[in-house]
Amino acid sequence: MNQASRKYFKLALIASAVSVLSASAHAHRTWLLPSATVLSGKEQWVTVDAAVSNDLFYFEHNPLQLDNLSVVAPDGSSVAPENMAKGKYRNTFDVKIGQPGTYKIMVLNQGVFANYKLDGQTKRWRGKPEQIKTDIPANATDVKISEVQGRIETFVTSGKPSDGVLKPTGVGLEMVPVTHPNNLIAGEKATFRLLLDGQPAAGQSIEIVPGGIRYRDKLNDMKATTDESGTFSVTWPAPGMYWMNSSIQDNKSRIENATRRAGYTTTIEVLAP
Amino acid sequence: MRLLISTALTTLVAGSALAGETIIGIDIPRLNVVEYHKPYVAFWLESADGSKVVNLAVWYDTKLKDNEGTKWLKDMRQWWRRTGRELTMPTDGLSSPTRPPGTHQVVFDSNAAPLKELVPGNYQLVIEAAREVGGRELLRVPFEWPPKAPVSLDVKGENEINGVTLKLTP
Numbered sequence: 001m002n003q004a005s006r007k008y009f010k011l012a013l014i015a016s017a018v019s020v021l022s023a024s025a026h027a028h029r030t031w032l033l034p035s036a037t038v039l040s041g042k043e044q045w046v047t048v049d050a051a052v053s054n055d056l057f058y059f060e061h062n063p064l065q066l067d068n069l070s071v072v073a074p075d076g077s078s079v080a081p082e083n084m085a086k087g088k089y090r091n092t093f094d095v096k097i098g099q100p101g102t103y104k105i106m107v108l109n110q111g112v113f114a115n116y117k118l119d120g121q122t123k124r125w126r127g128k129p130e131q132i133k134t135d136i137p138a139n140a141t142d143v144k145i146s147e148v149q150g151r152i153e154t155f156v157t158s159g160k161p162s163d164g165v166l167k168p169t170g171v172g173l174e175m176v177p178v179t180h181p182n183n184l185i186a187g188e189k190a191t192f193r194l195l196l197d198g199q200p201a202a203g204q205s206i207e208i209v210p211g212g213i214r215y216r217d218k219l220n221d222m223k224a225t226t227d228e229s230g231t232f233s234v235t236w237p238a239p240g241m242y243w244m245n246s247s248i249q250d251n252k253s254r255i256e257n258a259t260r261r262a263g264y265t266t267t268i269e270v271l272a273p
Numbered sequence: 274m275r276l277l278i279s280t281a282l283t284t285l286v287a288g289s290a291l292a293g294e295t296i297i298g299i300d301i302p303r304l305n306v307v308e309y310h311k312p313y314v315a316f317w318l319e320s321a322d323g324s325k326v327v328n329l330a331v332w333y334d335t336k337l338k339d340n341e342g343t344k345w346l347k348d349m350r351q352w353w354r355r356t357g358r359e360l361t362m363p364t365d366g367l368s369s370p371t372r373p374p375g376t377h378q379v380v381f382d383s384n385a386a387p388l389k390e391l392v393p394g395n396y397q398l399v400i401e402a403a404r405e406v407g408g409r410e411l412l413r414v415p416f417e418w419p420p421k422a423p424v425s426l427d428v429k430g431e432n433e434i435n436g437v438t439l440k441l442t443p
Contacts, residue, residue: 039347040345041340
């Protein structure tokens with residue numbers, strides 16, 4: 001290998017490493033897409049699509065599994081999703097909006113993943129924290145355990161927006177709106193806070209991508225970083241649906257010797273002024 | 274107290290507002306479309322800095338069963354955000370049925386609610402129209418309150434409203 005080709009090889013290695021990193025961070029966006037976010041009238045319905053895709057908001061890869069779906073009404077009660085249907089590219093369900101105020105629709109994925117070596121072979125495992133000791137053999141080596149806390153949310157408001165469903169749970173990465181998520185207008189600035197385990201998530205980066213990717217050349221994504229109080233702001237360039245995501249990897253897992261990956265994703269609608 | 278005057282009667286008083294009268298005129302266009310629904314229209318006042326909002330009138334489909342016409346109130350999206358979402362419809366003295374194409378007037382007594390409570394200053398009359406399977410338009414008419422002399426203000430629209438007039442008489 002001469003000097004030039006060696007340099008090229010090195011560059012190629014760096015490039016592939018970078019692409020692997022960015023692929024793990026950005027490959028396949030998960031989302032819930034409600035048919036409407038601002039409603040009037042006393043009894044309405046929204047239908048919601050749940051999918052995993054590259055482009056927003058198109059069904060072109062996989063449905064988002066809804067085993068961990070829940071819907072919270074303005075009064076804090078739980079609402080059963082109806083007409084659940086499973087598709088090749090997306091799953092759907094309907095939510096009856098029978099109360100005035102803000103509903104939260106969320107998929108909370110919590111689980112544990114592990115890689116380990118047994119008799120020279122690499123094994124993969126997923127399950128619950130209490131199963132680790134029984135499921136992973138004692139003679140396993142190179143055990144890598146990671147806990148996942150993924151939160152995917154969207155909000156729908158009938159009448160006047162309310163705050164009841166916006167309280168954080170204190171687990172994983174969560175968004176606490178300063179600006180109500182159903183009160184977003186193009187040209188205006190909106191402010192949100194990110195919390196990690198209930199504490200301000202400082203220095204956390206957020207990616208915001210407008211929908212409609214198929215019909216433009218550039219991603220037009222916006223980046224934001226939270227300040228000391230976990231707060232960040234965004235000024236909406238245009239009306240439409242936006243996908244907002246942030247994730248973090250750390251060692252603050254409740255499980256011994258495990259890493260933790262916490263993610264927050266929300267779909268929010270920005271209306272025309 | 275608010276009076277609604279029919280088109281026929283309106284032509285008699287047009288341009289000749291009585292003392293202490295505030296007259297809002299709206300010209301709803303006749304549109305050559307396959308599916309026509311009469312527009313929802315909201316009339317309200319905003320103080321110059323937008324901090325104060327006074328509702329004047331809301332025209333929506335009050336005739337549907339179970340008050341189902343409220344489903345499209347949010348299409349008057351600026352009104353909905355400013356004040357509509359805080360209200361319960363129908364509201365006495367505020368809401369009434371939609372109107373057909375043509376000119377219509379809404380007349381207010383300046384010495385009665387809600388105008389009587391208006392603090393002197395600069396305001397905007399805001400009129401927002403939204404039509405099912407159609408478009409939406411919002412017009413603003415800036416004015417000073419109370420009027421020192423008779424004033425007649427005109428603002429032209431483009432699509433969903435031909436024009437709006439505001440006549441103020443001291």
